[in-house]
Amino acid sequence: MAIGARFDPARGGTTFSTWAPGASAVEVRTRPAGAAGFAAAHPLAPAGGGAWEAFVPGVVAGDEYVLRMQVAGGAPVERLDPAARDTLHSALQPGVNAGVVVDPTQGWAPFGTPRFEDLVVYQLHVGAFSGRNDHCRTWPARFPDVETKLDYVRDLGFDAIELLPVQEFCLDRSWGYNPAFFFSPESAYGSPAELRRLVDEAHRRGLAVIFDVVFNHVANEDNSLFGWDVRADRGLYLSQLDTPWGPAPAYWRDEVKAFFLENATMYLTEYGGDGLRFDATREIERAAGLGADGWAFMQFLTWELKRAFPDKLLVAEHLPDHESIVLSAGFHATWCAAAHHELQRAVSGDDPVRRLASVVGRDLGEGRRYPRGWNLVKSLLGSHDDCGDLDGGATLWKPDDSERHRYLVELLGGRGDWTARAKARLAWALNVAAVGTPMMFMGGECHMWGYWHDGEDRNGDHRFDWSIAGDPIGMEMRRLVAAANRVRFDNPCLRGDELAVTHQDPANGVLAFKRWLPGQGGAVLAVVNCGDRTFGDHGYGVATGGQAGRWSQVLCTQDAAFGGWDGAGNAFHEPWTEADGRVYLNVPRWSVVLMRLVS
DSSP states (O other), X not given: OOOEEEEETTTTEEEEEEEOXXXXXXXXXXEOTTOSSOOEEEEEEEEETTEEEEEEETOXXXXXXXEEEEETTSSOEEEOOTTOSOBSOSOOOTTTOOEEOOOOOOOOOOOOOOOGXXXXXXXXXXXXXXXXXXXXOOSSOOHHHHHTTHHHHHHTTOOEEEEOOOEEXXXXXXXSOSEEEEEEEOTTTOOHXXXXXXXXXXXXXXXXXXXXXXXXXXXXXXXXXTTBTSSSSSBSSEEEEEETTEEEEOTTSHHHHHXXXXXXXXXXXXXXXXXXXXSOHHHHHHHHHTTSOHHHHHHHHHHHHHHHOTTSEEEEOOSSOOTHHHHTSOOSEEEOHHHXXXXXXXXXTSSHHHHHHTTSSSBOSTTOBXXXXXXXXXXXXXXXXXXXXXSTTOOBSSTTSTTBSXXXXXXXXXXXXXXXXXXXXXXXXXXXXXXXXXXEETTGGGTOOSOBOSSEETTEEOSOOHHHHTSHHHHXXXXXXXXXXHHHHHOGGGGSSEEEEEEEETTTTEEEEEEEOTTTOOXXXXXXEOSSOOEEXXXXXXXXXXOOSBEEEEEETTSGXXXXXXXXXXXXXXXXXXXXXXXXXXXXXXXXXXXXEOO
């Protein structure tokens, strides 16, 4: 049974439905938008299995409502609908908050979700992506503000955006991982219609939209599910298990499965989403070990969603990653955070050749091999978790700074340091050339300074800074990102599954690997120099792994346009593989050079 308030313009009314097996009576109380008090009351009828439902004529989009339940041992209790498609804000008091009836009608532009192997993802936080040194004056930023930035993202060569959670959360500022109402968009960001328009405008620009959903816990504050349909205990939807961020759902209950399946479905239908990223699935797995059937819950969701939406991407944040989240739990892909941390250690001089060789492919060692390249999402510059800090820059997980929460360029010396910038350019080009779906968190494309946060903290304002995006240093990195993304789209082998390491030179920090598509011809040779030595005069021999032919450069991260120097790479030099099985190139310090097989 669908739950929530479903407006039917043809019938001139709204159907209200809810799960409340612990209630002996349920009614909906309604009012016109902005009116004082709830004058009209309409009983819901039992619909079997603990469900309640009624069609109420005359209640239209924009009208507000609350539910009143009679439960054992007390007076009727007014509650806000956890499945409301919109709310005034996150507070739980029915007298000052209400669910809002929504008309989900949207005239969608034609758009087809890209093939999974074709995705290059730009991750952003709605509230912090606009408002600092730009035209926007709202804080947090709103959906229409992000809409004005879509051309910027598309011009960088991305074909997908991934939004940090946009469901209603406690207060008006948050990273979004404290869900209050799962079906309602965050009121500080805007209305359901504005979110649908953002998705539609993204599609019009060729950008897929991936929504971030938080099914592993509910918030400790403004928790619309807590105590649902009972007078004591945690109620229908929640278990007795606690995660580090709040109570875990009762994954074994059919009502809970239906609730989250409908929520996931809503993002893919009512909001036209192209995929879902599931937060912290290790916490759901942990619940399975405590008798809460978390693993079966994930299998249920992925099975039903794949059946209904075979072309929509389902990504797990499963950290540390393990192929079972794909092979058993049923997700299409998982985040691979190890790739970022190994890259960070490699460019800091810690055994770079071995570390990079271990994460560029889909065989990640210890018997861990993923069936397809797009089963792995890699963010070598760091995701929001790596770039962001909730503790004023003090978060430090490891004593060697290898997991301090900062933008990568900051960890390596800051955006004013030439070598740090070169290493950041190397990281993105490697991300594009390696197996897996590349993902960048907002700011990585312009060497954003320090760390990200959704506003001010004791160290200042850490939202996306648009003055940095357009300064000379920012523009160099933006040109590199756009060029690297273009190379990925122009060379299908970079979007495939195959990778073979062909060259390892630990003494000089040089690694090379080949990408190809079996049976289709063509190849790209990626040469990575994680060292301070530049090899010039086209004199460094790179083993091609038996690949004969003539090669032409398609990218060098040390070209002058990106912040390097003239003549750094191999422009106008198209060498052939020599008799010793090597191709002889310029290999600049701290660079990635990509060579395409042309004949």
